[in-house]
Amino acid sequence: MTTFPNFLDTFTSTLLGTKPFEENPRHRALLNVFTEVQDLEQRLLAAMTASPQPGPGAVEQLEACTDLLLERLAAGYELSLLLSTGCCCAEDVVEANPCVPYGLEQDEECCQEPAEPPAGLLDACSGVFAELGDPHAVASADLVDALRRLPGVAGNHWRYSDLTQARLAELLAPYGMRTRDITLPDGRRRKSYQREALLAAMGVCTSC
Incomplete structure (x- = not known):
């Protein structure tokens, strides 16, 4: 996966004489989880369509498919959570970079802690x-x-x-x-x- 900013982005900023944009951690989390979901789906498809292995190899192949499926479900759940959250900033940077969306005063909270797990x-x-x-x-x-x-x-x-x-x-x-x-x-x-x-x-x- 290409990382951002890479050397081309840095070169562009230098060429234009502009300062690099500060990355939004929440946007990075969305990108990372989305990419992980795609990667897991490709790996799961490859594992499920691989030629069956005889003997003990078949059991290991089934276990590998099961592990990948569980990972895919967990990553999909996290992606759904990120996409559905109405928060305008990542939870791990709320205190460092407080956000104030339209309709909220400076002292009001815009990010809510998830209810689960306890x-x-x-x-x-x-x-x-x-x-x-x-x-x-x-x-x-x-x-x-x-x-x-x-x-x-x-x-x-x-x-x-x-x-x-x-x-x-x-x-x-x-x-x-x-x-x-x-x-x-x-x-x-x-x-x-x-x-x-x-x-x-x-x-x-x-x-x-």
């Missing part, structure tokens, strides 16, 4: 990270296994014991938390949640 789920995820020694990332499957041992409701009327990777992804998507392909300390490469993203979702400054 703070208890974020705290529960943080607890799992802490139990594991606060690694930089935890596999989605491992996080779900740990959360399912907890009592109570995680969100959307789902109890912790009923959580799946797809349901957890749906609950965490409003906070910008998505899995990434990460090689874990034990050598496994898994769809994982990053600790930095969790801290940001909880409002903890990670640059202090």
Whole structure:
């Protein structure tokens, strides 16, 4: 994917003698998630139309298709959320760059925090990270296994014991938390949640 601004955009700004435009984080998030949805759809189509593999290969092929499908559903949900949100600025820069749309006074809020997931789920995820020694990332499957041992409701009327990777992804998507392909300390490469993203979702400054 071409990044913006790249050297051509920088050259144009220099040639015209203008200052580079400041990027809007919300627009960048929309572009990134839209591109991810397209990429996942292409990968899913390729996986589903690949020639069937005999024996154990068929099981691995099915698991790969399932993982891609879950990722596509989570990314699509996040894209729908971004497109439907009436906020004029990204949630992670509201305090740094307050926005005042038409009809609002300076002191009024224009961005609303998402209703889900409840703070208890974020705290529960943080607890799992802490139990594991606060690694930089935890596999989605491992996080779900740990959360399912907890009592109570995680969100959307789902109890912790009923959580799946797809349901957890749906609950965490409003906070910008998505899995990434990460090689874990034990050598496994898994769809994982990053600790930095969790801290940001909880409002903890990670640059202090």
